[in-house]
Amino acid sequence: MRLKSNNNNFNKKKLMSVTSAGIISTLFTGLAHADTNSGRAWLSTQEKTPTSGIANNLQTKQAVAQSLKLLQSQTSVNDLTTILDKESSTEGLVRLSLLAYSQNETLHPAWQKLINHQNTDGGFGHVEGWQSNPLDTSFVLIALSETGYLETLDTNSRQSWQTRINKALAYLATQQHTDGAYRISHLDDLYTSSYVLTAFTSYIANQGQYIPAIQKLVSYLESKQSAPATWSGQSNNKGLFLDALVAESLYPYQDSSDVELFRTSFENRVLTLQNNDGSWQ
Helix, strand or coil, X not given: CCXXXXXXXXXXXXXXXXXXXXXXXXXXXXCCCHHHHHHHHHHHHHCCCCCCCCCCHHHHHHHHHHHHHHCCCCCCCCCCHHHHXXXXXXXXXXXXXXXXXXXXXXXXXXHHHHHCCECCCCCEECECCCCEEHHHHHHHHHHHHHHCHHHHCCHHHHHHHHHHHHHHHHHHHHCCCCCCCCCCCCCCHHHHHHHHHHHHHCCHHHCHHHHHHHHHHHHHHHHCCCECCECCCCCCHHHHHHHXXXXXXXXXXXXXXXXXXXXXXXXXXXXXXXXXXXCXX
């Protein structure tokens, strides 16, 4: 396994199913493939009233909007003010920020709310005042990277947020288990560990001190692969969701000699499960 020092050295090829709440965000953007086009067309029909069996409305709406943006498709504009007033969870505020980004907006009030969710240990809790956990901390770090939020700020505000990022990364490093995994009691280890790896990957170019933790995490996830492009033991859409998350998180760490096999293995598996209408559900 070889670590790549710059997250911009690879293209994330992505496609997302509304039912799987953003899970197939992995290997497809930019491919001239009819099945990708049918998936894009189906997503476009779901944008106004998205539904999912494994995600809430905000999770699904944000996943659809992000996928369509990645696929360079036009997205509808949502009024986020009312939703923001009612939202208090870290994940919800992060998804609102990502949804705003999909609409080419910057939702400063959501980021201001999130400041109060960071604890003295550097981590973020589910809501303000709650104990830190690696998943919500990863959500914030990933969103900061994907939206380029710091680039919209003045120098002092940018430096303040950079300090928060440094503390959050340091917190994540303290939460790793001896086998390399990240765990939250009520969630699948693959789910939490994949998001943490994606969070670390976003900052590895300037945070090399975390390479040992990343190496252990990559090794842990690789050890869970049971068949080509398969990590979860679940055969339903939740299992496909988990496999897509793991594939996306591991993709940057494939050796050049293995990356094509890694990509095509996942693509082939996913395409065999695609419905006639272009969806995965």
